[in-house]
Amino acid sequence: MTSEEEESSKVLTTQSALSWAEVRFQQLSTITISPSRIQQVSPASLAYLGDAVYELYIRTCYLLPPRRPCDYHQQVVAQVRAESQAKILRSLEPHLTDPELQILRRGRNAATGHPRRLDRKIYQQATSLETLLGYLYLTDPQRLTQLLAHLDLDPR
Structure with missing residues (x-):
């Protein structure tokens, strides 16, 4: 596969995952x-x-091209750790509104413990991102979709 074909495949895969997410998340707007x-x-x-929302989105992004389940698992785990x-959160912060930043602070402050292998700050950032995604899932699925579109994933 040429680099041009790989890039096209990457774009199509990300677009299909995004359109899936848009449809599913926008259906929630009826709730x-x-x-x-x-x-x-x-x-x-x-x-x-x-x-759960983030992992489902990541799993959808890595669904194509087809591969072995253990390969899916390795790619997904690398993204959801x-x-x-925390890295994703740092890339999204410039795109966040003041109310969204307040949700991040609530999430950061709620992260009381942390796994031994992790720096506390990293764990707080990850929890903040998850809190924001959960909040947007319930309150503004369209905004959730907009933020997910900013993610720079490498579905290989």
């Missing part, structure tokens, strides 16, 4: 959760939801 109810959801719960999430 109405009042802002006061959202404020009752703990940052840890939002992070729990955001972790805390170090990668």
Whole structure:
């Protein structure tokens, strides 16, 4: 495969994952959760939801071209680990609004413990990203899709 074909495949794969995400996340806009109810959801719960949303999105991005399940797993794990999430967060920060930055702070402050292998700051950044993704999943699926479009993934 030439580099031109690889680039085209990468773009198509990312676009198909994004269009899938757009459709699925926009379907949620029919679910109405009042802002006061959202404020009752703990940052840890939002992070729990955001972790699932992010992993599903990443799994979708790496679905094509077809490969062995263990290869999928290695690529997905590389993207969903805390170090990668912290890097993704840093790349998204310039695109975030003030209310989104406040959600990040809530998520960062909710990250009380951390795995021994990780620096506490990295863990807090990853939890912040997950909190934001969970929040946007519930409140603004279109904005979630916009932010996911900024991710620089390398689906090989």
